[in-house]
Amino acid sequence: MLANYIKIAWKVLLRHPFYTFITLFGISLTLTVLMVLASFVDHLLGAHYPEYKRSRTLYITSVLQTDSTRTSRSMGPASFKFMSQYAKSLKTPEKVSLSSMFGFTNTYVNGKRIKLNTKFTDAEFWYATDFEFLEGKPYNEQNIKNGDHVVVITDALKKQYFEDNGQPVVGKKIEIENIVYQVIGVVKGSPVTRVYTYSDVYFPYTAPKSNYQNAGLRGNFTAMILAKDEKDLGAIKAEFDAGIARVPKSVIRDGQQYTILEVKANTYFDQFLYTFMRDDSVQQKVIFYSVIFLVLLMFMGLPAINLVNVNVSRILERASEIGVRKAFGAPSKALLWQFIIENMFITFIGGGFALILSSLIIQMINSSGWIAYADLTINLVVFAISILVCLIFGLLSGVLPAFRMSKLKIVDALKS
Amino acid sequence: MLRHLFKLIWNKKGAHSLLIIEIWASFLVLFGVLTLMVFNISNYMQPIGFEYKNVWTLDLNNNQDTTEVAEKMQRIMDRIRSYPEVESASRMSSNSPFSASQMSERFEYKKAGTQTDKYIVDEDFSKTLNLPLLSGRWYQRQDWVAKFIPVVINKKMQTELFGEENPIGKLIKIDDKLSYKIVGVVDKFKAKGEFMSDNSAIFIMLDKTRQWDKNILVNTKPGTDANFEAKLVKDIAGMTKDWGIEVSYLTESRKTRHNLTLVPVMIFLIISGFLLTNVALGLFGILNLSIAKRRNEIGLRRAMGATEGNVTTQFLGEIWVLATLSMVVGLLFAIQFPLMNVFNIESRIYILAILAAILIIFLIVTLCAWYPSRQASRIHPAVALHEE
Numbered sequence: 001m002l003a004n005y006i007k008i009a010w011k012v013l014l015r016h017p018f019y020t021f022i023t024l025f026g027i028s029l030t031l032t033v034l035m036v037l038a039s040f041v042d043h044l045l046g047a048h049y050p051e052y053k054r055s056r057t058l059y060i061t062s063v064l065q066t067d068s069t070r071t072s073r074s075m076g077p078a079s080f081k082f083m084s085q086y087a088k089s090l091k092t093p094e095k096v097s098l099s100s101m102f103g104f105t106n107t108y109v110n111g112k113r114i115k116l117n118t119k120f121t122d123a124e125f126w127y128a129t130d131f132e133f134l135e136g137k138p139y140n141e142q143n144i145k146n147g148d149h150v151v152v153i154t155d156a157l158k159k160q161y162f163e164d165n166g167q168p169v170v171g172k173k174i175e176i177e178n179i180v181y182q183v184i185g186v187v188k189g190s191p192v193t194r195v196y197t198y199s200d201v202y203f204p205y206t207a208p209k210s211n212y213q214n215a216g217l218r219g220n221f222t223a224m225i226l227a228k229d230e231k232d233l234g235a236i237k238a239e240f241d242a243g244i245a246r247v248p249k250s251v252i253r254d255g256q257q258y259t260i261l262e263v264k265a266n267t268y269f270d271q272f273l274y275t276f277m278r279d280d281s282v283q284q285k286v287i288f289y290s291v292i293f294l295v296l297l298m299f300m301g302l303p304a305i306n307l308v309n310v311n312v313s314r315i316l317e318r319a320s321e322i323g324v325r326k327a328f329g330a331p332s333k334a335l336l337w338q339f340i341i342e343n344m345f346i347t348f349i350g351g352g353f354a355l356i357l358s359s360l361i362i363q364m365i366n367s368s369g370w371i372a373y374a375d376l377t378i379n380l381v382v383f384a385i386s387i388l389v390c391l392i393f394g395l396l397s398g399v400l401p402a403f404r405m406s407k408l409k410i411v412d413a414l415k416s
Numbered sequence: 417m418l419r420h421l422f423k424l425i426w427n428k429k430g431a432h433s434l435l436i437i438e439i440w441a442s443f444l445v446l447f448g449v450l451t452l453m454v455f456n457i458s459n460y461m462q463p464i465g466f467e468y469k470n471v472w473t474l475d476l477n478n479n480q481d482t483t484e485v486a487e488k489m490q491r492i493m494d495r496i497r498s499y500p501e502v503e504s505a506s507r508m509s510s511n512s513p514f515s516a517s518q519m520s521e522r523f524e525y526k527k528a529g530t531q532t533d534k535y536i537v538d539e540d541f542s543k544t545l546n547l548p549l550l551s552g553r554w555y556q557r558q559d560w561v562a563k564f565i566p567v568v569i570n571k572k573m574q575t576e577l578f579g580e581e582n583p584i585g586k587l588i589k590i591d592d593k594l595s596y597k598i599v600g601v602v603d604k605f606k607a608k609g610e611f612m613s614d615n616s617a618i619f620i621m622l623d624k625t626r627q628w629d630k631n632i633l634v635n636t637k638p639g640t641d642a643n644f645e646a647k648l649v650k651d652i653a654g655m656t657k658d659w660g661i662e663v664s665y666l667t668e669s670r671k672t673r674h675n676l677t678l679v680p681v682m683i684f685l686i687i688s689g690f691l692l693t694n695v696a697l698g699l700f701g702i703l704n705l706s707i708a709k710r711r712n713e714i715g716l717r718r719a720m721g722a723t724e725g726n727v728t729t730q731f732l733g734e735i736w737v738l739a740t741l742s743m744v745v746g747l748l749f750a751i752q753f754p755l756m757n758v759f760n761i762e763s764r765i766y767i768l769a770i771l772a773a774i775l776i777i778f779l780i781v782t783l784c785a786w787y788p789s790r791q792a793s794r795i796h797p798a799v800a801l802h803e804e
Contacts, residue, residue: 103662104662106649178649178650209658305441
């Protein structure tokens with residue numbers, strides 16, 4: 001029976017290739033856009049290399065100082081001193097890692113310029129992240145205590161700076177801003193979109209020019225707090241908030257007029273949203289979500305309306321077919337199943353095209369070097385949901401009118 | 417005629433309502449995308465006002481070294497100016513051209529006020545970036561008076577604050593002890609590149625005894641390469657052991673800035689291009705079906721003496737009325753943007769986007785209706801009536 005329905009559906013599709021094309025184009029386009037978008041969001045927010053432990057990590061990325069009327073405000077990363085006093089001292093987490101936001105510099109080799117991003121971290125950084133060491137090892141507490149001039153570099157920088165491909169470079173020297181460092185490890189690089197772990201060179205924070213000695217509240221450091229378990233996140237937040245509540249007024253003032261200090265340990269998702277919003281209020285969140293919802297609705301709604309439109313105006317085509325089938329004794333239920341399967345058939349073909357298209361596009365983005373080390377993948381959950389949505393629209397617009405028509409008297413159906 | 421068309425559409429309002437929604441949604445999507453495009457294109461059409469070709473930026477950071485920072489800066493400036501490869505060099509605040517950093521402040525003169533981009537630069541700035549003056553002159557070393565700091569403003573700030581008055585010599589009061597004295601006017605200074613709008617800008621003379629504002633613009637002679645750059649960095653690092661130095665070329669940072677604007681615009685453009693193709697194809701299919709369904713009516717009209725042209729005009733007229741109806745509804749939404757001054761964009765840009773969107777929608781519906789109505793009007797009356 002099913003094979004029969006599919007055979008009929010296939011014939012119906014071939015009967016009007018142009019309309020089939022319109023329907024397929026709409027379905028596969030919408031699905032492709034949705035899937036590429038979803039894999040992008042997943043790339044930004046999901047747990048990927050080297051932050052596989054994102055689900056049990058809290059991020060402290062910025063502090064906000066303001067006054068009671070909120071007229072003047074200062075916002076940005078905190079100083080190493082502040083972070084080690086209030087984040088590093090937490091008891092609940094498994095590990096707390098401090099690292100600087102990435103900075104920029106250049107290094108020169110054989111009359112060639114290499115642009116570099118630099119990051120200063122503590123030894124726990126290598127524990128909180130899951131960097132893959134291609135050579136050597138990370139620096140440890142001892143290196144930091146000694147203030148050793150050692151660095152961990154990425155494979156891309158190794159290729160650029162040491163040129164001779166394949167040879168191990170651990171123990172070799174690299175000169176950055178007139179200071180010579182010893183390479184202690186080589187890691188596989190990560191994409192720049194993961195700003196709290198991305199860099200080309202990683203220095204121990206006691207290396208020159210890290211400014212970890214800064215006395216004030218503001219500086220250049222962020223913290224990653226690794227919980228033993230996802231369930232501990234709430235307790236860690238509470239402990240951190242309690243610590244922040246005890247920050248002395250003189251520290252908050254920071255030589256200015258500030259009286260209020262706002263700093264939160266957030267999950268990656270929350271802090272990502274936070275960077276787009278001026279404050280944490282519910283109103284801001286509502287605005288943010290409704291803008292995103294409206295844009296998505298507009299872009300996804302248009303193909304949906306189009307699909308419904310084409311389906312509805314084509315339904316009369318099938319009137320005579322329905323009439324003939326009913327005249328030969330087909331029950332309404334059989335007709336209903338025929339239309340459902342026909343609709344599913346075309347939706348799945350469209351979905352297949354979308355799958356191929358979006359994997360092509362994602363492959364293109366990954367290999368274009370537009371984002372170095374991009375690792376976008378197709379998200380099958382999103383694919384399944386969007387196929388489902390397409391099916392609902394298809395069923396609403398194709399099956400419902402057809403079903404109504406199957407309730408017509410045979411004579412009326414045959415007449416047209 | 418128009419009344420008749422309305423009647424025809426009203427009679428089939430059920431079938432047409434979906435079509436109206438579709439055209440309405442396309443109009444709004446088009447309006448959004450076109451606003452983005454018109455805004456960026458109209459910005460792009462205006463020149464940036466300065467030359468960046470051989471200019472490098474040196475971003476210095478004194479880190480933990482806090483002794484004699486201003487003196488060291490002065491020594492570095494002197495050293496840079498002494499190289500034969502360097503045409504000229506200028507020290508400025510961190511918001512150097514094409515950088516991500518911004519500084520702005522509200523300035524007032526009598527009753528007028530304007531939010532202004534603020535650049536703290538020294539006396540060689542206009543020479544280094546080849547920034548020509550419209551009137552007055554660039555400030556010089558001897559202009560420095562503690563109470564009246566010399567400034568140069570751009571044309572936009574002049575019109576915002578002084579209207580048609582000549583601003584040269586006027587004072588902008590900051591507080592009781594300090595005023596800015598205008599000595600010159602430049603035309604445009606779009607520091608973030610072509611896609612930035614022409615904001616008000618003010619250039620304030622740099623105080624050489626201060627320890628911040630440690631960006632240096634270096635205009636190099638053509639043909640200077642990375643070898644000189646390495647030497648320059650090595651020399652500066654030798655003079656200041658603990659300082660951080662970052663060199664970037666303005667041509668490169670300009671490209672980075674442009675991509676920040678271009679990439680999202682391109683993505684929107686591609687997606688909405690596909691969306692509109694989708695809509696156009698769908699519209700074509702729907703019209704094809706609905707016009708084909710009206711063969712009898714066409715046959716009758718042809719038999720009563722209507723020409724092919726008459727029939728085509730009728731169908732085109734119907735779809736035009738339909739499109740107009742949906743766009744009137746769409747306009748109710750779109751017109752809110754210029755009225756409420758959303759996103760602080762000039763209303764001129766919104767209006768242009770609306771007009772362009774209307775034009776494109778009419779173009780699409782006409783194209784989609786043209787072929788089916790031509791096809792239908794060619795039906796021989798005898799054949800059409802015979803089928804009945």
